[in-house]
Amino acid sequence: MAVKMKYKKLFIPGPVEVKAPVLKAMSHYMIGHRSQDFMNLYADTIPKLKQLLYTNQNVYLSTSSSTGIWELGARNLVEKKALCCVMGEFSSKWAETVKLCGKENEVISAEPGKAVKAEQIRAKLEQGGFDALTLVHNETSTGAMADLESIAAVMKDFPDVTFMVDAVSSLSGVKIEMDRLGIDLLFAGVQKAFGIPPGLTVFAVSNKALEKSKRIPNRGYYFDLQVFQKYAEKNQTPSTPSISHIFALNAQMDAFLKEGLDKRFKRHTDMAEFTRKWALKKGFGLFAEEGYRSITLTAVDNSANLVNVAKLNEELGKRKMHISDGYGQFKQKTFRIAHMGDLNLKDMKELTGTIDELMAKGVCK
Amino acid sequence: MAVKMKYKKLFIPGPVEVKAPVLKAMSHYMIGHRSQDFMNLYADTIPKLKQLLYTNQNVYLSTSSSTGIWELGARNLVEKKALCCVMGEFSSKWAETVKLCGKENEVISAEPGKAVKAEQIRAKLEQGGFDALTLVHNETSTGAMADLESIAAVMKDFPDVTFMVDAVSSLSGVKIEMDRLGIDLLFAGVQKAFGIPPGLTVFAVSNKALEKSKRIPNRGYYFDLQVFQKYAEKNQTPSTPSISHIFALNAQMDAFLKEGLDKRFKRHTDMAEFTRKWALKKGFGLFAEEGYRSITLTAVDNSANLVNVAKLNEELGKRKMHISDGYGQFKQKTFRIAHMGDLNLKDMKELTGTIDELMAKGVCK
Numbered sequence: 239m240a241v242k243m244k245y246k247k248l249f250i251p252g253p254v255e256v257k258a259p260v261l262k263a264m265s266h267y268m269i270g271h272r273s274q275d276f277m278n279l280y281a282d283t284i285p286k287l288k289q290l291l292y293t294n295q296n297v298y299l300s301t302s303s304s305t306g307i308w309e310l311g312a313r314n315l316v317e318k319k320a321l322c323c324v325m326g327e328f329s330s331k332w333a334e335t336v337k338l339c340g341k342e343n344e345v346i347s348a349e350p351g352k353a354v355k356a357e358q359i360r361a362k363l364e365q366g367g368f369d370a371l372t373l374v375h376n377e378t379s380t381g382a383m384a385d386l387e388s389i390a391a392v393m394k395d396f397p398d399v400t401f402m403v404d405a406v407s408s409l410s411g412v413k414i415e416m417d418r419l420g421i422d423l424l425f426a427g428v429q430k431a432f433g434i435p436p437g438l439t440v441f442a443v444s445n446k447a448l449e450k451s452k453r454i455p456n457r458g459y460y461f462d463l464q465v466f467q468k469y470a471e472k473n474q475t476p477s478t479p480s481i482s483h484i485f486a487l488n489a490q491m492d493a494f495l496k497e498g499l500d501k502r503f504k505r506h507t508d509m510a511e512f513t514r515k516w517a518l519k520k521g522f523g524l525f526a527e528e529g530y531r532s533i534t535l536t537a538v539d540n541s542a543n544l545v546n547v548a549k550l551n552e553e554l555g556k557r558k559m560h561i562s563d564g565y566g567q568f569k570q571k572t573f574r575i576a577h578m579g580d581l582n583l584k585d586m587k588e589l590t591g592t593i594d595e596l597m598a599k600g601v602c603k
Numbered sequence: 604m605a606v607k608m609k610y611k612k613l614f615i616p617g618p619v620e621v622k623a624p625v626l627k628a629m630s631h632y633m634i635g636h637r638s639q640d641f642m643n644l645y646a647d648t649i650p651k652l653k654q655l656l657y658t659n660q661n662v663y664l665s666t667s668s669s670t671g672i673w674e675l676g677a678r679n680l681v682e683k684k685a686l687c688c689v690m691g692e693f694s695s696k697w698a699e700t701v702k703l704c705g706k707e708n709e710v711i712s713a714e715p716g717k718a719v720k721a722e723q724i725r726a727k728l729e730q731g732g733f734d735a736l737t738l739v740h741n742e743t744s745t746g747a748m749a750d751l752e753s754i755a756a757v758m759k760d761f762p763d764v765t766f767m768v769d770a771v772s773s774l775s776g777v778k779i780e781m782d783r784l785g786i787d788l789l790f791a792g793v794q795k796a797f798g799i800p801p802g803l804t805v806f807a808v809s810n811k812a813l814e815k816s817k818r819i820p821n822r823g824y825y826f827d828l829q830v831f832q833k834y835a836e837k838n839q840t841p842s843t844p845s846i847s848h849i850f851a852l853n854a855q856m857d858a859f860l861k862e863g864l865d866k867r868f869k870r871h872t873d874m875a876e877f878t879r880k881w882a883l884k885k886g887f888g889l890f891a892e893e894g895y896r897s898i899t900l901t902a903v904d905n906s907a908n909l910v911n912v913a914k915l916n917e918e919l920g921k922r923k924m925h926i927s928d929g930y931g932q933f934k935q936k937t938f939r940i941a942h943m944g945d946l947n948l949k950d951m952k953e954l955t956g957t958i959d960e961l962m963a964k965g966v967c968k
Contacts, residue, residue, distance in 0.1 A: 240857055241647045243640040245632050252843060253633040264847055265630035267610050268618040268800055270925065275608040282606045301802055302667050303842035306825045313823070331824075340821040429843055435633055437666055437802050437845025456705040458678070459696075460671045460826070477668035478617060478794055480802025480845060482629055492605055560635065 246560040249589055251378035251407050251535050252430040254579040260434055263489040264482045271481060277473035279484060284470075286491035290499065291424060291442050292415035298466045299487075300439045301479045304406045304427040307441050308332045310461035311372065311402045311423050312339040314451040319343060320370040321362055321399070323354040325384070326377035327565055332404060336372065340456075344368075350568070351380045351537070353530035356388035363396050370400040376408035379565035381537025381574065382526040383408065390419035400447055406430055409440070410494065411506040411534040411578045422447040428483065431506070431534055433579030434490055438483035506533050509577035509586050516590045520544070520597070525572045534578040537564070540571060547573045550593065550602035557592055611925040614954055616743035616772050616900050617795040619944040625799055628854040629847045636846060642838035644849060649835075651856035655864065656789060656807050657780035663831045664852075665804040666844045669771045669792040672806050673697045675826035676737065676788050677704040679816040680765045684708060685735040686727055688719040690749070691742035692930055697769060701737065705821075709733070715933070716745045716902070718895035721753035728761050735765040741773035744930035746902025746939065747891040748773065755784035765812055771795055774805070775859065776871040776899040776943045787812040793848065796871070796899055798944030799855055803848035871898050874942035874951050881955045885909070885962070890937045899943040902929070905936060912938045915958065915967035922957055 248255045269275045280299075287297045300306055312320070312335055322333035324347040336343045346362050348354045359371065371393065376383045386403070393401045402423040405414055409424070411431030416424050422444040429436035443463060451463040459465060465476045494502055513536040514524055523539030524531060540547060547563050547570050554561060564572035577586055596602045613620045634640045645664075652662045665671055677685070677700055687698035689712040701708045711727050713719045724736065736758065741748045751768070758766045767788040770779055774789070776796030781789050787809040794801035808828060816828040824830060830841045859867055878901040879889055888904030889896060905912060912928050912935050919926060929937035942951055961967045 241640075241644045241853065243634060243643070246634075248633060248635065250635050253635065253846060256633050261630040261632065265626040267626065268613060268621050268794075269608060269611075270613065270615050270618065271801065273925075275606075278608070279606045302671070302825065303844070305842035306667070309823050309825045335824040338822065338824045338827070427843060429633075435845070435847045436636065436843040437848060456703070458674050458704045458823075459700040460667065460674045462703070477670035478792060478801040479668070480800070480848070481618060482800045482847065483802060483845070488606065560638075 246555055246558050247585070248560050249575050249577070249581070250560060250562040251574065251576040251578070252427065253436050254430060254433055254576060255581060256433055256435055257580045259493070260486050260490055263486040264435060266482060266485040268481060271478045272474065276481065279488060280473040283484060283488045283491060286495060287440055290410055290491070290494060293417045293442050295417065295442060295444050296448060296467065296470065297440065297442045298470055299475055299479060299484065300441060301437070301475070301477070302439055303436065304404065304425055304439045305335070306461060307425040307439050308335040308404070309339060310441070310463065312336040312341050313457045313461055314454055314463045315400045315402065315423060315447055316341040316370045317454055318369040319367050320372055321346065321359070321368045322372045323359065323374070323384070324348070325352065325354050325374065325382055326350060326379035328377060328379060328404070329372070329374035332372050332374060348382070351382055351525045352527050353382045353384045356385065356392045359389060360392045360395070363399060368399055370402060372402050372404070374404040375414070376405065376532050376534060378407045378535050378574070378576070380526060381532045381535050382530050383532040385530065386414065386419060390421070394420055400450065407578065408534050410502070413499070413503045416442055428487060431578040432487070432490055434483065434486045437480050438487065505582060506578065508583055509581065510534070510536060512583060512586050513575055513577055513590070535574055535576045537572045537574050540573055545597065545602045550596065553596050553602050554592065559589055559592060561589070609923070611920055611923050612950070613925050614940050614942070614946070615925060615927040616939065616941040616943070617792065618801050619795060619798055619941060620946060621798055621800055622945045625851050625855055628851040629800060631847060631850040633846060636843045637839065641846065644853060645838040648849060648853045648856060651860060652805055655775055655856070655859060658782045658807050660782065660807060660809050661813060661832065661835065662805065662807045663835055664840055664844060664849065665806060666802070666840070666842070667804055668801065669769065669790055669804045670700070671826060672790040672804050673700040673769070674704060675806070675828065676767045677701040677706050678822045678826055679819055679828045680767065680788060680812055681706040681735045682819055683734040684732050685737055686711065686724070686733045687737045688724065688739070688749070689713070690717065690719050690739065690747055691715060691744035693742060693744055693769070694737070694739035697737050697739060716747055716890045717892050718747045718749045721750065721757045724754060725757045725760070728764060733764055735767060737767050737769070739769040740779070741770065741897050741899060743772045743900050743939070745891060746897045746900050747895050748897040750895065751779065751784060755786070759785055765815065772943065773899050775867070778864070778868045781807055793852060796943040797852070797855055799848065799851045802845050803852065870947060871943065873948055874946065875899070875901060877948060877951050878940055878942055878955070900939055900941045902937045902939050905938055910962065910967045915961065918961050918967050919957065924954055924957060926954070
């Protein structure tokens with residue numbers, strides 16, 4: 239390759255560090271996407287995803303970024319008006335996408351670092367006129383995580399409002415029981431907690447939502463739910479998918495089940511607790527409000543300017559590690575440490591230990 | 604992996620056989636998609652693609668199947684009505700996609716195996732009311748290839764009709780000079796003549812088309828040209844792309860330029876001529892009409908039932924090779940041999956030699 243680059247272990251909210259066996263699966267030789275081999279691969283992968291999503295309903299694979307599924311939700315499942323919960327940059331972009339698809343919406347927002355609350359949602363839905371809700375479970379721009387349990391409880395009182403959850407950076411790091419919670423659309427890009435290179439999105443749709451989409455016009459083709467369903471019945475995808483990613487996903491699903499889902503979720507909680515404790519001990523704050531702090535990413539509050547974030551990342555780079563600057567306007571006010579995918583406590587200790595050293599030496603001030 | 608499969612060399616029209624160095628590039632470690640490393644990779648890849656497409660205009664990368672770019676064309680570049688040239692299954696699906704995106708269209712068609720001709724297009728465009736044309740250059744369902752030169756000459760008389768060309772299965776196997784031909788939208792999935800696993804689409808847009816798209820509403824987000832352009836200016840993609848594919852594409856572009864573009868095109872022509880001659884010598888016909896036969900795929904006419912196509916493919920499979928049955932209704936009437944990507948004359952001789960043997964033994968009758 240003509241471009242030179244140096245390896246860094248990624249502690250950013252996607253793409254994340256990818257394990258060697260997963261990278262190896264990405265380099266599997268090709269098979270035809272209408273072949274029996276492909277259908278076997280597909281048929282082996284989907285039920286494992288259903289286990290992970292705690293669903294008996296419909297799971298599909300989209301060769302796209304998760305952004306594409308924002309659009310799928312808008313085009314297939316918004317008939318009258320969507321209520322869009324905005325608590326950071328990504329949820330704000332989803333709200334914008336709904337409008338760009340020609341659909342009506344209204345926004346309820348939380349201050350950066352705070353989560354949209356169940357009772358806010360209830361109050362708005364009670365005004366009537368909505369037939370869909372968009373919620374980003376885990377806002378990686380601020381490190382805030384919405385409380386799915388309480389929101390799901392509210393949504394049960396509004397069965398005609400399609401409940402759409404972007405769990406892009408939480409799914410497989412946090413237990414999300416799709417069917418029990420009554421979620422209608424649930425999705426995640428594989429480059430986050432799944433620990434796979436970017437390029438594929440896993441999404442699940444309730445039977446009710448699948449039925450609803452039938453009557454909604456101008457769904458297009460690439461993100462038409464009905465087309466996904468038609469091909470899924472044959473264990474295929476509508477168009478040529480990223481087969482390399484499906485090999486990698488299949489390998490990861492086996493690894494998840496071997497690790498044990500509960501253990502996987504606990505490993506993520508342990509990393510989050512460790513990282514938060516470390517940040518507070520060093521005199522940093524936590525940007526997200528208490529009770530709504532993300533399990534897959536910690537936004538460290540650096541308001542006191544204990545470190546120069548750009549310099550810190552530069553020094554970490556020399557030591558083959560990479561974290562995220564704060565998002566947008568919070569570039570220096572926060573820095574973000576993702577702890578998702580196949581990272582473990584040892585990785586977090588290595589990272590925080592290195593930051594400790596750099597701070598002690600005064601090289602990132 | 605839980606699924607067992609056996610390697611076969613693919614002579615199907617995508618996914619194609621992928622060389623070891625390209626598969627290796629697919630397993631490159633991850634980098635952040637907003638990092639300087641990524642921007643360097645992007646900035647190194649795009650100019651090489653411009654060389655391949657003979658364009659000084661705009662080249663973008665979409666993390667999607669090429670089907671997504673059908674939709675991009677419809678949503679961004681059809682304002683009044685599209686004239687859709689239909690000469691097989693894929694061009695028919697593009698016409699359908701235009702309608703599914705809520706846009707008006709009219710269809711002109713050619714019989715299976717025939718190509719839509721320049722004068723047919725002129726006659727229809729002269730009736731007026733059209734602002735876009737969709738053309739599939741190379742119809743892999745029938746092995747017919749449209750004559751871009753004569754169609755481009757007609758299109759020059761209709762400068763207000765956006766000229767959209769799906770070169771999904773020909774680009775990089777056949778020389779297509781985008782700027783000289785006046786093409787406004789040109790695209791290809793990398794799993795065909797590019798010789799890369801599926802999951803990424805390369806597309807190029809004229810400045811004129813980019814300008815036109817600004818005034819067209821409801822473009823959505825994922826396939827909005829303006830969004831692609833905004834990020835391209837920073838050497839980035841709008842959402843997290845398939846970075847693995849971009850590593851592979853970068854490696855392939857270097858390989859293309861090392862081989863030499865003219866040599867690459869000639870290698871494809873040589874394989875096509877060899878395959879056609881072989882078919883005729885064996886007593887088969889050629890399904891596509893003379894003068895419009897594809898350079899990247901030969902649809903062999905098996906009307907005389909010289910072979911049982913399903914059985915032939917089964918026997919080839921035992922010998923680690925795989926060709927395509929006829930498409931749809933032509934499953935037994937034709938079989939299709941793709942000769943694209945990194946295949947060469949030696950591969951074609953190996954394949955046809957094996958078919959010779961199987962026919963001589965009478966095991967695929």
